[in-house]
Amino acid sequence: TAGITQAPTSQILAAGRSMTLRCTQDMRHNAMYWYRQDLGLGLRLIHYSNTAGTTGKGEVPDGYSVSRANTDDFPLTLASAVPSQTSVYFCASSDLAGGGFYEQYFGPGTRLTVT
């Protein structure tokens, strides 16, 4: 089982350009999340989706958009990149059905540098 995968592994992007970070999970989890990891700031939630067809804003959503057309995929798009979006981006998924504790699984991350 692949679990949760992300692409690309790393990218250098010119400011003003657009880019989509891909995230795919094969665990049939209904919830998916995007976080950014910055030194000294930890991980912060960008957007989330509790089920296919719905999305919500997290702590730092500005400059990012997401879609959830199906259960497996949760792409993150930067419409016009800025240097402050240089970060490591992690996608995660978990199963929210029925309440209780469900472990959140993380992808390997995408290291993005905006120049």
Place this chain on the structure above:
Amino acid sequence: AQRVTQPEKLLSVFKGAPVELKCNYSYSGSPELFWYVQYSRQRLQLLLRHISRESIKGFTADLNKGETSFHLKKPFAQEEDSAMYYCASRGSQGNLIFGKGTKLSVKP
């Protein structure tokens, strides 16, 4: 709003010494708390969750509601414990609210 605080950015100990990584939380209800670990250039992985009261790789963490703390402890540190450790609480959308992380360095 929920908040998780990890006061130490870096903790350096010698092999065999005890380790305590501090975590405090602010939440008025019953929190769900976790410790995640990230080894060098690897993805985050769950280490402990407070509801299971388990010991993983020699680490334990006890929820202290009076002190609003969830400190991570290990009696004898090993070099392979060197990693980034994040304390987190579950948010209202099922997401995780992370502290800023503590980098643990275990010296030989």
